[in-house]
Amino acid sequence: MSATGVVEAASARGAPAGPWWWSRRRSMALDVGLAAASAAECAAEGVGFAHDAGIPTLLGVLLGVLVGSTLVLRRRWAIAVVLISIAITPAEMGLLLGVVGLYTLAASEVPRRITAVLAGMAGSGTLIITMIRFQQDIKKDGWEPGVWVVPLVSVVMALGVTAPPVLLGLYVRARRRLVESLRERADGLERELSLLADRAEERAEWARNEERTRIAREMHDVVAHRVSLMVVHAAALQAVALKDPEKASKNAALVGDMGRQALTELRQMLGVLRSEDGQRSVGAAAPPAAPEERRVPLAAVAVAASAAAQASAAAAREAEALGGPTLAELEALVGQSRATGMTVDLSMEGEERRYASRVEQTAYRVVQEALTNVHKHAPGASARVRVAHRADEVAVLVENGPSERGAADAGLPSGGNGLVGMRERVATLGGGFVSGPTEAGGFRVSAVIPDRAADGDPEPVDPGAEQFRNAERAQSA
Template sequence: MTTTGDDHTAALTGPWWWERRRGAALDVGLAAVSAAECGAEGIAFARDAGLPTAVGVGFGVLAGAALLFRRRWPVAVVLISIAITPAQMGFLLTIVGLYSLAASELPRRITGALAGMSMAGTLIVTMVRASRDLAEEGTHPPIGSEYVPFFAVAAAIGVTAPPVLLGLYVGARRRLMESLRERADDLERELQLLAERAEERAEWARNEERTRIAREMHDVVAHRVSLMVVHAAALQAVARKDPEKAVRNAALVGDMGRQALTELREMLGVLRTGDGGKAVKPVEPVPLAAVGYAAAVAASRAVDEDGPCLAELDELVGQSRAAGMAVDLSVEGEPRGYAADVEQTAYRVVQEALTNVHKHAAGAKTYVRLAHRAAEIAMQVENEPPPEAGSTADARLPSGGNGLVGMKERVTGLGGVFVSGPTDGGGFRVSAVLPAAVPSGG
């Protein structure tokens, strides 16, 4: 099992230039064996060179111990092995040094040049030694002298080629593993980044849905309850004077309450059920980000599909009329089907504008205009100044100040235009224009 990233870095616990302790132990062992070999071969070298034996042994030990630095300075180790080749010592030093050089990250031209020098040195020394041994036999011509070049070439190739080829293979494999490790680290970072982005996207989707549901709740509760309060105030005012009208107002209050409860149940049911109104069954665990995003999208679609439409606009205006408001509804153009978002937003704008009239201008004459155009639908709700204070019972309706903000968010979210403000005559006007088709990015 391989390690990646920080785990791989933490595994580098060797002393000095060694990555691991076992690598240091291996090099120390190889250096000791090489030093012993070169020290033993130094005895013959000292005898042939006419030097004291201690000098030859010490020279061999120092030369063989150079194998300790094969990972740090492989070029120096190979050069030392080439230098002591004429002394006929350093067989292990040559093989391990060439392997370490080929497995290192040095350019291949350097490896090839030093391997060629080592092969040439081994070839020359082998030929000279073989020729001398044959000459010492005393035969003329020496027996087997024609085979000396063949033996020398075979020995040079046998000593040089295998460690070089093995080193090249190990070095390539090591580089491949490092590349795979880096790739795995990059993939892990990308997956982590994607997970963070997915969580951010899910959180954004959840926040958007909270805002959408809050707007829906505000529209339903504010309008229905406002009408209920208006009817209750009227009921209080006429309870003793006109019992029949009081009964009608009480019935209207009950109807409004039931409608509000029905819409709230439908809206809350969206949050508890999935597609088709079926309860969501437990499934295999999935990431929280995916659950949040999917739930938000499902809730958004369900709210859009179950929301009100322009066909219910007459009923909406009729409810305001029943509450005592003088409302004039006019429609221009040929009605046609629109996207669910467009129809729901248009309906909610008119609904919220009428609710504001109930709250802030009770008894004022109100005009609702709806225009169907080629590429857009326009709506306007304008009320005249309210009658003199005291002429109408005070319903004391609270205001949260979020109605106009919610309408503007709805309209601009679909690429439309929203304008609201007081009129010159002392009334208030709310205007909105929505595109007939919902933009693809909306």
């Protein structure tokens, strides 16, 4: 590291490197100019020094030029330049060399105690030489001033030569450190904002994926159940159309009611999606920032991405809360399956109470999807729906026997997402979900859904031990 630390500081700021130890060509030109002026000054003062010392004038001039030219090294070896200026103080030359050298030393990264020692040596040398020369001049002129005049003039001269450059150099050094500190803090803040923006974008992407999954799950629940019942009723309508017109008319009315219900739920979902798209389009209407303004919008990017993630989560909660089914509608849901000829036994245990809307919607969807699977995969089988109201949770059990028609499948299309969607719904709320065949040849779906929050996001749940305990409870429910 150089004595001044200017080269390193400039390189750290990305300044173009100059020749040798200079960070910029402008700095080299300044130092060369100062060195030339110092050499000229010392050369002129070298004439008087040669006369007083009794040496050839040319030697005194050459010595002055050599000493003054050392100022060109002030950024590289500031201590050496100051020591040279102190060494030539008895020769009464090098005023510019001493002043600029002290300023450079004080502004450099040299420890302050070294700067103080060298400044004291320079001031002491100037003080002593001034006192000696002043007394000699007084004796030559025959002037007899007061005793205090010589010390006062000498002190003023010494302080005037050493104090201003040292104080100015210390000020420049402190200011440079402050600027570098502020720049480092700004760079660190920019990096932190960039990381925050990246994390917020990841959260927004995760929220978008969750929203797409939720929409797909809702579409599946709405379409699969309603359309499955419509297909079953349509098949019954086709079978009895000619034999029993009255029953055929009743089945046709049921098909129409189910179709209207499906359209109503789809309209509600599409209305929520349109409102979300409108909010996104308003947020995306702002023009992109110019390249030179890239540093400033990082905070806005982080805040916007975080707001997008929160808006997506809020939209999901809004979609869950608007027009969602509740446990009070289970009777109507079971009645739709009974209308198709399925035997469904609905039983409620415990004292009925209200749960958070998301809890009731999840319990309703579990029963809905389980009955849909019975229509698809066990036509003609009887089913049992059991709902247990508890203090801080609700337990749901849907179990069906084997198909009485001897058919393993009703021929309805299935994407294999029903059980996955039920498990995701229950796991989102921190509950347990179990499904599988029974010993009698049927199928069982069981879920335990905790009621941890009211109409809000559930508290964080350990996905390991907590869900394992809930799964065991669901299996035994």
